[in-house]
Amino acid sequence: MSDPQHDPILDQAWVLSPSVALRPEPFGALAYHFGNRKLTFLKRRELVVLVETLGEHPDVRSALVAAGVPEVEYGAYCSALHSLAGTDMVRPRTREVAA
Amino acid sequence: MTAVQERPVGGSLVDQFELGLDAPICLTWELTYACNLECAHCLSSSGRRDPRELSTEQCEAVIDELQRMQVFYVNIGGGEPTIRPDFWHLLEYAVDHQVGVKFSTNGVRITPERARFLASTDYVDVQISLDGATAEVNDYVRGPGSYDTALTALRNLQEAGFEDAKISVVCTRENIGQLDEFKALADRFGATLRLTRLRPSGRGADVWDELHPLPGQQKVLYDWLIAHGEDVLTGDSFFHLAAFGEKLPGLNLCGAGRVVCLIDPVGDVYACPFAIHENFLAGNVLSDGGFQRVWQASELFTELRSPQTGGACAKCSFYDACRGGCMAAKFFTGLPLDGPDPECVRGLGESALAGERTVPPASRDHSKAAPTRNQPVMLTLLSRPPVSACAESPLADYAPGAPEQKGCCA
Numbered sequence: 079m080s081d082p083q084h085d086p087i088l089d090q091a092w093v094l095s096p097s098v099a100l101r102p103e104p105f106g107a108l109a110y111h112f113g114n115r116k117l118t119f120l121k122r123r124e125l126v127v128l129v130e131t132l133g134e135h136p137d138v139r140s141a142l143v144a145a146g147v148p149e150v151e152y153g154a155y156c157s158a159l160h161s162l163a164g165t166d167m168v169r170p171r172t173r174e175v176a177a
Numbered sequence: 178m179t180a181v182q183e184r185p186v187g188g189s190l191v192d193q194f195e196l197g198l199d200a201p202i203c204l205t206w207e208l209t210y211a212c213n214l215e216c217a218h219c220l221s222s223s224g225r226r227d228p229r230e231l232s233t234e235q236c237e238a239v240i241d242e243l244q245r246m247q248v249f250y251v252n253i254g255g256g257e258p259t260i261r262p263d264f265w266h267l268l269e270y271a272v273d274h275q276v277g278v279k280f281s282t283n284g285v286r287i288t289p290e291r292a293r294f295l296a297s298t299d300y301v302d303v304q305i306s307l308d309g310a311t312a313e314v315n316d317y318v319r320g321p322g323s324y325d326t327a328l329t330a331l332r333n334l335q336e337a338g339f340e341d342a343k344i345s346v347v348c349t350r351e352n353i354g355q356l357d358e359f360k361a362l363a364d365r366f367g368a369t370l371r372l373t374r375l376r377p378s379g380r381g382a383d384v385w386d387e388l389h390p391l392p393g394q395q396k397v398l399y400d401w402l403i404a405h406g407e408d409v410l411t412g413d414s415f416f417h418l419a420a421f422g423e424k425l426p427g428l429n430l431c432g433a434g435r436v437v438c439l440i441d442p443v444g445d446v447y448a449c450p451f452a453i454h455e456n457f458l459a460g461n462v463l464s465d466g467g468f469q470r471v472w473q474a475s476e477l478f479t480e481l482r483s484p485q486t487g488g489a490c491a492k493c494s495f496y497d498a499c500r501g502g503c504m505a506a507k508f509f510t511g512l513p514l515d516g517p518d519p520e521c522v523r524g525l526g527e528s529a530l531a532g533e534r535t536v537p538p539a540s541r542d543h544s545k546a547a548p549t550r551n552q553p554v555m556l557t558l559l560s561r562p563p564v565s566a567c568a569e570s571p572l573a574d575y576a577p578g579a580p581e582q583k584g585c586c587a
Contacts, residue, residue: 099275101200101247104184105193108202110249112300115277117202117249119190 085156088142091171092159093133098167100130109167116165125158129168191428197435197482200246201472205450206440208236208264209256210543213285215552216308217318218347218388221441221453222379223256224545229443233263235463239440240267242468243276250277250300254450256442256543259286265294272300281306281345283323284330292330292337304343304371305330310358314351318388320553331366342368343410347375350387353394356401360409371410372402374417376451377509377519380544382536384555385510395522396421417502417518420495431504434459434481438472446471448481451505455540488515495523502526511536 094100097113106120109129120126127145135141138159139152147155162168184196211226212219231239243251251271258264259282271278277300284305287295295301305327309315312324334342344363346352352359356372363370377385390398399418402409402425413427428436433449440446444462447453459478460471472478487493490501501507502518510519511534517525545552564574 099247099249101249103193103198104196105186108198108247110247112249112275112277115250115300119193121188121190121193122186 085153087156087159088139088152089137091136092138092141092168093171094129095166095169100126102126109162111165111167114166116167118162118165118167125155128155129159129162132168133171191430194428194430194432194436195482195485197478199473200248200469201436201438203252203432203437204243204248204440205252205254205438206239207254207256207442207450208258208267209261209442211260212255212257212283213260213551214257214283214320214323215545215549216320216323216380217384217553217555218308218349218375218379218381219544220376220379220381220451221254221256222539222542222544225543226256227443227543231442231444231463233266235444236263236267237270239444239462239468240271240274240276242462243271244274246469246472248276250279253278253280255281257283257285265291268301269298272298278302279304279343282330283319284327287330287333289333289337292333292339295334296337296339302341302343303334303339304345305334305368306345306347307359307362308347308349309352310355310362314355316553317351317555318349318384318553320551322551331368335366335368340367342366343371344368345371345373348372348390348398349375350390350394353390353398356398360405369408369410371412372398372415373412374414374503374506376503376505378451378505379453379539379542382509382539387555389520392522392524392527395520399425399522414503417499417506417520418522419498420493420522424498429498430500431502433457433504434478438478440468446475448477449505451503452508453541454508454537456508456537457505486515488513490515490517490525493517493523493525508537510534 095111098109098111101108106122107126109118109120124145124147128141131144132141135144142152142155159168207221209226209230210221210223212223215224258280268278279302281304295303307315307327308318315324331342346359360370375381375389395418399421402415407426411427415425416429419425419429433452437449438446439450440462441453446459446462448457448459459475462468462471465471487496487501490496502521504514506519507514510530512519512529517529519526519530
């Protein structure tokens with residue numbers, strides 16, 4: 079974790095929580111969790127694309143590549159995912175789901 | 178969205194919110210102007226049902242539209258929303274359409290049966306209004322018996338296993354001294370305390386001078402809010418106090434027409450719940466092509482989302498913190514909208530209030546024509562008779578020019 083460009087999350091499979099709805103907004107999106115009723119704002123369109131498509135990719139790194147995020151910004155996007163995980167907006171994909 | 182072309186990428190959320198959202202994040206919907214109470218400070222001057230009130234089908238259509246717009250929850254109020262015969266139906270209809278509900282009530286219909294029903298539903302929050310931690314303070318503004326009604330409702334909710342009800346308090350000169358008692362009351366019922374600001378809106382305009390917190394009380398309130406942080410909800414209503422020092426939790430921004438609005442019982446859309454006045458009317462959900470159209474395209478909301486100048490406040494070093502305060506509080510006290518808030522903590526509001534101003538006449542009033550037994554009587558009893566019972570002189574207590582003197586037997 080000391081090197082943000084090599085956050086272990088990059089090699090993990092993640093997904094947008096099934097209880098979350100994304101509402102498009104001019105600046106990005108508003109994420110609402112129907113379970114815990116938390117509201118979060120995604121302030122960059124790339125982040126919106128990333129969380130929407132996490133589940134389609136084998137790991138976070140390939141989702142970042144597909145979303146067109148430059149490699150130097152991976153650290154910032156990883157910490158955004160960590161903070162979104164704090165309210166269950168995104169979560170690691172379990173093996174059962176992947177199977 | 179009209180403002181897309183100039184919207185910057187990134188930046189703070191407040192900067193983005195000032196330019197407006199595609200749908201509100203805090204939508205209040207007053208379902209009826211009918212009310213069993215006649216609170217002295219009612220924001221919506223409620224009492225009588227408006228004959229043009231939206232029908233059940235029309236309300237369902239509004240909910241369908243909110244679902245399409247992804248408005249994830251709505252704050253339902255009134256009047257007293259639970260006295261609409263279709264209230265419980267509309268509540269279920271909203272929840273079934275992915276629109277969560279938080280409703281405000283004085284508690285009159287929260288029976289043990291309804292409390293059990295509420296405890297069994299997801300996405301429903303209940304907010305009981307209480308404006309005094311004691312019956313004496315509460316009933317003074319909300320009317321006789323209203324304290325007992327509210328506490329019975331809270332007890333019913335607790336006994337039914339409903340978790341985390343809200344107790345919603347309008348902060349006044351009479352109850353600022355009771356903040357700890359309110360918190361204890363909330364803790365007793367497993368509830369969360371919510372404190373909001375007294376606005377000079379609706380009938381609130383008639384009692385604001387008498388009830389709004391005094392400058393010293395504002396500081397007490399601010400310190401109390403800072404000490405209790407996120408444990409106490411405020412509906413972001415005290416951002417004008419931010420100039421005391423550090424910002425309070427929440428959005429420090431007037432959200433009117435940007436992230437907030439109000440739908441009234443006849444479908445009129447106003448910029449915020451504290452601005453039920455023709456000057457802040459953006460349109461109507463029936464006659465102007467639906468709520469989405471009013472929210473996204475009305476002239477008034479477009480204007481509210483355009484860059485604002487700070488006016489007389491722009492030079493103030495606290496402008497970034499309070500942003501000139503509450504638009505409705507200024508409007509209903511007759512102050513210019515680009516000047517200081519009437520309760521500006523630097524005292525600029527007081528000097529503005531002392532100057533020449535014209536308080537706008539109310540443009541919407543659903544108060545009951547004839548007072549009922551529920552009407553609060555805003556008089557306090559004297560602790561002793563004005564003149565001694567044994568004073569025989571017909572001119573007793575009449576002493577022109579002399580300082581007031583009361584009683585002799587005490």
